[in-house]
Amino acid sequence: MNEGVSLKLSSLTMVLLMVFLLLLCLHECGCNPVYNLKGSVLTTRRESAFLPEIPPSVAPQPFLPFLAPSPLAPFTNSTVPKLSGHCMINFTAAQSLMSMTSIDCYAYFAPLLANVVCCPQLEATLLILIGQTSKETDVLALNGTHAESCLSDIEQILLGQGAAADLKQICSIHPSNLTEASCPVKDVNEFESSVDTSKLLVACEKIDPVKECCDQTCQNAILEAATTIAMKVSEPLNMDGSNGLHEHSFRINDCKSIVLRWLASKLDPSRAKEVLRGLSNCNVNKVCPLAFPNTKHVAKSCGNGISNRTACCNAMESYVLHLQKQTLITNLQALDCAALLGMKLQKSNITTDVYKLCHLTLKDFSLQAAGYQESGCLLPSLPSDATFDKSTGISFICDLNDNIPAPWPSSSQLPASSCNKTIRIPALPAAASAQIGLYNKDLKFYQLFASSVILMMLV
Incomplete structure (x- = not known):
């Protein structure tokens, strides 16, 4: 018994000694992460007290990497998945696409990146896999049995490469998402004989992810094609009642998936991914x-x-704290969230611009590092992917520097469209992420940020 206690005390002593030596080393080299974090937070808070109005022409500071803890065993030692043997999809041909999806949906960060990165990438992957398979099957959808088997196989492959085990729940993906659902057309020949495919391809083979969201050139072409094939039902819909209109709307939406799969079959997988992610981001940035x-x-x-200004700002800080524990959002989503909350507050008889009064910025609406108020991360409004590096682990582009004030909406004003925002936020970083070497002194800060986020998820 005494030997057991002695062994435990000895082990604990060794651990404490190692921690002491590590902290001493960090202090001597001037890279103590807690020290750097504290200094960063205090500096930002002092500046925020005199936060200037940032004109639309001023670009935010460079985007910085957001690092996951390592080691990341699944990416260096992926397991061989047990496939059903009933799926006809050629996964080998889309190996790089699957790898990218597993990184975007990495287990720790999938719930946090779901809305902006993980789920759009997973949805694009499913469309491309079925689209590419249609070149051999001449069908733009899977039947119910194959859909279930293929979704299970996709899940197993991604899981073996480090993706989250519950992706279907996180992204609300079901086997029916791989079928034709209510769309009456799934045959490639029938699709191409019904739709002006040359017009569709010209509109969508290459899109500008910024202009497309406003001009909707490709989106309109997709809607036109989906509406055309949706009308090819064996029994005409009764468009008089609301049920008939809802059914027609759902059918058009299902047919959009068929159109997107056809596009994915005509484009190189990498180009198809750019187009599909660009289209999905138009919808992502519209919603808080x-x-x-x-x-x-x-x-x-x-x-x-x-x-009492202090009491008001304390109440606002307490309220916003609930928002800061939810998810990572883009800078354009933050604008929408600020507008929606502002209108909600106005309905509660709050007429004063409490955003300005309490110095709230857009990044206050995004996920924060646990226990620190000035470390909000805003994701870029353009489609982005996480990256994997053996030495640093998983990272994704994140803006920790931007202090754009949250705009207070005018009375009864709906959130502005992303095409006519009064505050312009650049879609691209002010500095390339390749310039990571410029920020080596703060590396520990971002590792601490990532670790604290994971701790929040586990609590």
């Missing part, structure tokens, strides 16, 4: 993915005129 709690506590301190 945050859930807003009840604002009654904020209204109590900030409503009907503000008599």
Whole structure:
């Protein structure tokens, strides 16, 4: 018994000694991550007290990498998946696409990157896999049995490469997403005889991910093609009632998947991925993915005129804290979220611009590092992927420097479209991510940020 206690104490002593030596080393070399983090937070807070109005022409600071903890065993020692043997998809031909998807949907970060990175990439992968397979099968959809087997195989392959085990739940993917669903056309020949394919290909073979979201050249071509094949039902729809209109709308939406798969069959997989991710991002940036709690506590301190600024800002800080534990969002999503919350607060009789009063910025709406207020991460509005490096692990582009003030909406104003935002946020970083060497002194800070996010997920 005494020997067991002695052994435990000895082990604990060794661990404490190692931690002490490590901290001493970090202190001597001037790279203590906690010290750097504290200094960074204090500096930012002092600046935020006198936060200037940033004109639309000013670009935010460079985007910096967001690192996952290592080692990342699945990516260096992937397991061989057990496939069903009932799926006709040629996964070898799309090996690089599958690898990219597994990195984008890495187990730790899949729930945090789901809305912006992981799920759009997974959905694009499914469209491309079926589209490329149609070149051999002449069919742009799988039947129910094959869909279930193929989805299971895809899940096993991604899981073996380090992706999250519950991707179907995270991204709401079902076997029906691989079938034709309610669309009456799935045969390639029938599709090409019904649709102006040359017009569709010209509109969508290459898109500008910024202009497309506003001009909708490709999106309109897809809608036209989907509407055309949706009308090829054996029994005409009753368009008079609301049920008929809803059914027609769902059918057009299902037919859009058929159109996208056909496009994916005509494009190189890498080009198809760019197009599909660009199209999905148009929808991603239109919606605020945050859930807003009840604002009654904020209204109590900030409503009907503000008599106590400190109490109001404390209430706002407490409220925003709930938003900062949810997910990573893009800078354009942050604008929408700020507008939606602003209108919600206005309905609670808060007429003062509490964003300006309490110095709230756009990054305050995104996920924060646990326990630190000035480390919000905004993802870029353009499609982006995570990257894997054997030495640094998983990283993704993230803006930790931008302090654009959250805009307070005018009374009863709907969130502005991303095409006519009053505050312009560049879609691309101000500096290339390849310039990571410029920020080596802060590397520990971002590792600490990543670790704290994972701790938040486990709590």
